[in-house]
Amino acid sequence: MNVSLRYLRRKLADAGLMPRSRLAYFALLMLSIELLLILFRGLFLLFTRAGSEIGSAANAPAPLGGWITFLTFVNGILFAALALRWMRSTLMWRLRNRLIVTYLFIGVIPVGLIAAIVLLSGYLIAAQFAIFMASYDIHVEVDNLQQANAEISGRLADAARRGVPLSQPGILQENLAALSRDFPRLQVTATFKGKSETFGTRTKMAPSKPPGWITSQYGGLVADADRSLHLRTVTLTSVGNDVLAVEAEVPVDAPELSRISKNLGEISLGDNQLQVTENGENQEFTLKEKKGATNEENSKRAATRARGGSVPAAINFLDLEFPFGGLLGILDWQTGKKDSLFMMVRTRMSVLYQRLFLSYSEQAALIKTALFGIGIFFALIELVALIIGLRLTRTITRSVAALYRGTECVNRGDFRHRIEVKTRDQLAALETSFNSMTTSLEALIAEQKEKQRLESELAIAQEVQGQLFPRLERQMASLEVHGVCRPARTVSGDYYDFLPLGAERMGIAVGDISGKGISAALLMATVHSAVRVYEFGGLSDRATLPPAAALAAARSKGGVATVELPSVGNGNVSHSPREVLWLLNRHLFHSTPPEKYATLFLGIFDGSSRRLTYSNAGHLPPMILGKSGDVRRLDVGGTVIGLLDNISYEEKSVELHSQDLFVAYSDGITEPENEYGEFGEARLLEILRANQHLPLARLSEIITAAVLDWMSGAEQPDDVTLVLARAH
Numbered sequence: 001m002n003v004s005l006r007y008l009r010r011k012l013a014d015a016g017l018m019p020r021s022r023l024a025y026f027a028l029l030m031l032s033i034e035l036l037l038i039l040f041r042g043l044f045l046l047f048t049r050a051g052s053e054i055g056s057a058a059n060a061p062a063p064l065g066g067w068i069t070f071l072t073f074v075n076g077i078l079f080a081a082l083a084l085r086w087m088r089s090t091l092m093w094r095l096r097n098r099l100i101v102t103y104l105f106i107g108v109i110p111v112g113l114i115a116a117i118v119l120l121s122g123y124l125i126a127a128q129f130a131i132f133m134a135s136y137d138i139h140v141e142v143d144n145l146q147q148a149n150a151e152i153s154g155r156l157a158d159a160a161r162r163g164v165p166l167s168q169p170g171i172l173q174e175n176l177a178a179l180s181r182d183f184p185r186l187q188v189t190a191t192f193k194g195k196s197e198t199f200g201t202r203t204k205m206a207p208s209k210p211p212g213w214i215t216s217q218y219g220g221l222v223a224d225a226d227r228s229l230h231l232r233t234v235t236l237t238s239v240g241n242d243v244l245a246v247e248a249e250v251p252v253d254a255p256e257l258s259r260i261s262k263n264l265g266e267i268s269l270g271d272n273q274l275q276v277t278e279n280g281e282n283q284e285f286t287l288k289e290k291k292g293a294t295n296e297e298n299s300k301r302a303a304t305r306a307r308g309g310s311v312p313a314a315i316n317f318l319d320l321e322f323p324f325g326g327l328l329g330i331l332d333w334q335t336g337k338k339d340s341l342f343m344m345v346r347t348r349m350s351v352l353y354q355r356l357f358l359s360y361s362e363q364a365a366l367i368k369t370a371l372f373g374i375g376i377f378f379a380l381i382e383l384v385a386l387i388i389g390l391r392l393t394r395t396i397t398r399s400v401a402a403l404y405r406g407t408e409c410v411n412r413g414d415f416r417h418r419i420e421v422k423t424r425d426q427l428a429a430l431e432t433s434f435n436s437m438t439t440s441l442e443a444l445i446a447e448q449k450e451k452q453r454l455e456s457e458l459a460i461a462q463e464v465q466g467q468l469f470p471r472l473e474r475q476m477a478s479l480e481v482h483g484v485c486r487p488a489r490t491v492s493g494d495y496y497d498f499l500p501l502g503a504e505r506m507g508i509a510v511g512d513i514s515g516k517g518i519s520a521a522l523l524m525a526t527v528h529s530a531v532r533v534y535e536f537g538g539l540s541d542r543a544t545l546p547p548a549a550a551l552a553a554a555r556s557k558g559g560v561a562t563v564e565l566p567s568v569g570n571g572n573v574s575h576s577p578r579e580v581l582w583l584l585n586r587h588l589f590h591s592t593p594p595e596k597y598a599t600l601f602l603g604i605f606d607g608s609s610r611r612l613t614y615s616n617a618g619h620l621p622p623m624i625l626g627k628s629g630d631v632r633r634l635d636v637g638g639t640v641i642g643l644l645d646n647i648s649y650e651e652k653s654v655e656l657h658s659q660d661l662f663v664a665y666s667d668g669i670t671e672p673e674n675e676y677g678e679f680g681e682a683r684l685l686e687i688l689r690a691n692q693h694l695p696l697a698r699l700s701e702i703i704t705a706a707v708l709d710w711m712s713g714a715e716q717p718d719d720v721t722l723v724l725a726r727a728h
Contacts, residue, residue, distance in 0.1 A: 011471075023085075027078035034071040037064050096397035103389045111382060123322070126352055130345040131326035133355055134267050137260050138221060138231075138328070141250075146219040146233040148179050149188070149248035153235035156190050156246055160239045166190050166197040176200050183250050191245040210234045210245050213336035221252065221341075222333040229269060229306050229341075231256070232333070257308025263355070265347025268307040269328065311346050319350045399427035406434050413452075415442035465491050465521050468528045470498045476506055478607035478728050479656075482696035486668075486704060486720040493520025494666045494721035495527055495600075499535050504607035507535055510619060510664040510723050511600035519596075523588075527598055530587055534580045577602040577615035578651040581641060585617070585649075588642030597642040601634070601664055605656070610727065612662070615651040617641045622664035622723075624654065629689050661692055662725035668718035669703070672711045679710045696724045 009018060019025045041064050092098050152175050159171055172188065176199060179186055188199040191209040210218075219233035229252035237244045250256055252269070261267040311321055328343040357367075402419045409417035415438045419431040469485055483496045493516050499507030509531055513520040575583065580602055588598065601622055603614030616622075616637030624632040638649040656662065665684070672679045687706055691699050700722055707720060 021085075023078065024082060027075065027082055030071060030075050030078060034068060034075060037068050037071065040064065041068065094397075095400050096393060099393045099397065100390075103386075103393070107382075107385060107389065126322065126349065127324035127326065129352055129356065130264070130324040130347055131328075131343060133264055133352070134261065134343060134345045135328060137264060141260055142219045142221070142231055142233065144182065145186075145231055145248055145250060146217075146235075148175075148183065148186075149219075149233040149235050149246060151175065152188055152248065153237050153244065153246035156192075157237040157239055157244050160192055160244055166192055166195065172199045185250055185256065187249050189247040189249075191247075192239065193242050210247055211334060211336065221328070221330045223330055223339065224333050229253075229330070230333075252306050254306065254308040257306055258310070259308075261309035261345075263351075264309070265311050265345055265351060266307065266309040268344040268346075269341045270306075270344075312348060312351055314348060315350050319348050321346060321348055395423075399423070399431060402431060403427075403434060406438070410438060410441070415439075415445065462490050465525065468525060469496065476504065476605075476607050478504070478610060479506060479605055479725055480696060480728060481506070481508065481723070481725045482700055483723040484700050484704065484721070486716070488668070488716045488719050489517055491518060491521035492719045492721075493517070493524050494668065494719040495524045495598075496664070496721055496723045497528060497531065499532065499604075501535070501604065506605050506607075508603045508605065508612075508662070508664070508723065508725060509600065510622070510666070510721065511598050512619065512666045512719075512721070513598045514596060516719070523592065523596055523598065526588070526591075527584065527600065530584055531580060531600075531602070534575055534583050576651060577604060577613060578637075578649040581615050581617045581638070581649045582647070585641040585647050586645070589645045592642055594643075597640045599640050601637075603634070605725075609655075610657075611653045611655050613651060613653040615649045617649060620665060620667060620670070622662060623685070623688075624656065625661040625663060625685075625688055625692060626657065627659040627692075631685065656727035658727055660727045661688065662723075662727075663688060664723040666719060666721040668716075668720040669707055669722060672707055672717060674710055674712050674714070679707055683710075696726060700724060 019028055044063060092101065152172060155172065155175060156166065159168075160166070164171065176186065176188070186200045189208070190197050190199070196209055214234050214236075217233075217235055220231075222230055222232050224230060230249045231252055232247065232249040235246045235248075237246070257267050257269070314320070324345045324347070326343055326345075327340045330339050330341055331337065332339055353368075406417055406419050409415075417438060418435050421428050421431045421435075470483065475481065481498050483498070485492055485494050485496060487494070493513035495509070495511040495513065497507075497509045499509065501507055511524075511527055513523045513527070515523075581600065584600065588596070598617075599619035600617045601614065601619040602617075603612050603622075605612045612634075614622075614634050614636070616635055618638070618640035621633040621635035624634065626632070632654065634652070634654070636650050636652040638647055641647075663684075670679055670681050670684060683706075684703065687703055688699070691702055694702070703722055704720060708716075711717075
C-alpha cells in the first residue's frame with residue numbers, strides 16, 4: 001500500500017499536480033468538501049424523486065444549496081490564487097514571457113482600458129442622447145397638440161359666448177379636418193356648464209370633465225384607469241361666470257409611436273417588465289417595483305406598455321443596432337400623481353449621428369473624417385510601437401533562449417550541440433565559451449557514451465513496454481477498473497488493456513504470450529497495437545475481408561452467437577470481440593513463427609445496458625463474482641490466436657449486476673508452487689470472497705502479496721497479471 005501511495009505521489013509530482021503548499025492542500029480540502037456536499041445533495045434529490053414516484057411527499061426543498069454556493073465562491077478564489085502562483089512560477093519563468101507581459105502591462109492593457117472607457121462612455125452618452133431625442137419628440141408632439149387644443153378652445157369659447165350649443169353639428173368640422181393629418185386619431189372633449197361633448201374620433205368611454213387636480217392649462221403623457229397611455233392637453237377658458245374646459249387627447253399606441261419615432265427608431269414604453277424581440281430572441285428588462293405602492297398599483301404599472309416604430313436599415317456592416325433604456329415621467333390622470341415609465345429606444349449610431357449634426361452637415365462630415373484619420377494614426381503608432389518592442393525583446397531573449405537550449409542539450413547528453421553566434425556583445429562571448437566547453441566535454445565522454453547507449457537501450461525497452469499498460473485506470477460511472485502486471489523478468493509477455501470506446505463503453509483485454517523475455521514482449525506489443533487498431537480505427541483494407549455473401553450465417557443458442565468469419569458493417573470503425581479475435585488470429589498466423597501464439601480474452605462493457613460482450617481465445621476463463629458469492633466463468637470463445645488459420649470464435653453477452661466483481665488473471669497467479677502444491681484457483685476465490693468489499697487497488701495488493709508469499713521467496717516463475725472490475 002505504501003509503495004502504491006509513493007508511486008502515485010511521484011506520478012502526480014511529475015505531472016505538476018501534487019499539492020506543495022498549505023494553500024494548495026486547503027484548496028483541495030475545500031474542493032473535496034464541496035464535491036461531497038454536491039454528491040449528498042444529488043443523492044437526496046434522487047431519493048426524493050424516487051419517493052415521488054411511489055406516492056410519498058417529495059416537495060421538500062433541496063438542502064445545502066447555500067453551502068454549495070458559498071464553497072463554490074471560496075474555491076473560485078482559492079484556485080484563482082493558485083493559478084496566479086502557477087503563472088508566476090511556470091508561465092513567467094521564461095525571460096521572453098516576462099518581457100512580453102511587461103510590454104502588455106505598459107502598453108497594451110492601458111490602451112485597451114482607455115478604449116473600453118471610450119466605448120463605454122460613448123455608449124452611455126449615446127443612450128442619454130437617444131432617450132433625450134425620444135423624450136424630445138414626445139414633448140414636441142405634446143406642444144403641437146396643446147397649440148391645436150388652444151385653437152379649438154378659442155373657437156368653442158367664441159361659440160359659447162354667442163350662445164351656440166356645443167352639440168351643434170359642424171361646430172369644429174373645419175378645425176378637425178385641418179388637424180386630422182397631424183393627429184389622425186385626435187379626440188376633443190369640451191365641458192361647459194356641466195355638459196360634455198366629444199368631437200373627432202369617438203371611443204367607447206363616455207365623455208367626462210377633466211379631473212379636479214387640473215386648475216390651469218396642462219399638457220403631457222398620462223395613464224388612464226384602464227392602464228392605457230395618452231397624450232393629453234387641457235385648456236381652461238373663462239366664458240362669463242363659467243369655465244369652458246377643452247380636453248384634446250391622442251392614444252399612445254403603435255401607430256402613434258411609429259409616427260413620433262419615424263426619424264429615430266423603435267420606441268417601447270412599459271413598466272416593471274418589458275419584452276423586446278431582437279433577431280428572434282427575447283430580451284427581458286426588469287425594473288424594481290415602486291416603493292410604497294400597493295399591489296394593485298404595481299399591477300397597473302406592469303400592464304402599461306406600448307411599442308411602435310422600426311429600426312432603420314444599416315448603412316454599413318459597422319452600423320450596429322443598439323438598445324438604450326431610460327425612464328420617462330408620466331402622470332396618473334385620475335389622481336395627478338407622478339409616475340415613470342421604462343422607455344426602450346432601439347436605433348443605430350448612424351441615426352443618432354444624423355440627428356446630432358442635423359443642422360451642421362458640412363461640419364459633421366469634417367469631424368467624422370478628422371476622427372477617422374486620428375484613429376488610424378493612433379492605431380499605426382501603436383502598431384509600430386508594438387513591432388519595435390517585440391523586435392527588441394527578440395534581440396534580448398534570443399541569446400538567453402539559445403543558451404538555455406544548449407544547457408538542455410548538455411543535460412540530455414547531446415554534447416554536439418553548438419550555438420550559432422550572430423552578434424558581438426557580451427552574450428555572444430558567453431555563447432562562444434559555451435561552444436568551447438561542449439567541445440571539450442564531447443571528447444572526454446566519447447567512450448562512456450557508448451556504454452551508456454547499450455544500457456539505455458535495455459532501459460528504454462522496459463520503459464516502452466511500461467507505456468503499453470494503461471497508466472491510470474479509466475473509470476466509468478457504471479464500472480470501476482484496475483489492473484496490475486508484475487513481470488518475471490525485465491520485460492513481460494503478459495498483456496492487459498482498458499479501451500475507452502465512448503462515455504458509456506469500455507473494452508477489457510487480458511492476454512498471455514507464449515514464452516518469456518524480449519521475444520514475448522515484442523509479440524505482446526504487436527498484440528497490444530493490433531487490438532487498439534482493430535478496436536478503435538477499424539481496418540484500412542476492408543476490401544480484403546470476404547464479402548458479406550460469403551459470411552457464415554450467425555446462430556444464437558443460449559445467448560451465444562457464432563460465425564465463421566467476422567461481419568463488416570459499412571461505416572463502422574470498431575469490431576465486436578469475436579471479429580477482433582478473428583483478425584488477430586489471421587494477423588499473427590501470417591506474421592509470426594509457428595511456435596508463437598497467444599491467449600487473449602476480449603470483452604466490451606456497455607454501461608447503458610450493463611452488459612459485457614466477450615470472447616475468450618484460450619485464456620484462463622475470467623470469473624464474475626456475485627455479491628452473494630456465486631461465480632460465473634467466462635469461457636465462451638475458441639482456441640488460442642496465431643496457432644491455426646481460419647479459426648472461428650464465439651462470443652457471449654452477460655449482465656453485470658451492481659457490486660459484481662470481474663476477475664481476469666494469467667497463469668502466473670494460479671500456477672506458482674511450493675511444497676504444498678500450486679496456489680490454485682480455489683485459493684484465489686477464497687481470497688476474493690473474503691475481501692470482495694475492499695477497493696480494487698487494495699484487493700489487487702492482497703492477491704499479489706498472497707501469490708508472492710506462496711512462493712516463499714523463490715524466483716518468480718511467470719508474469720503475474722491481474723485485472724479487476726467492479727460494477728456500480
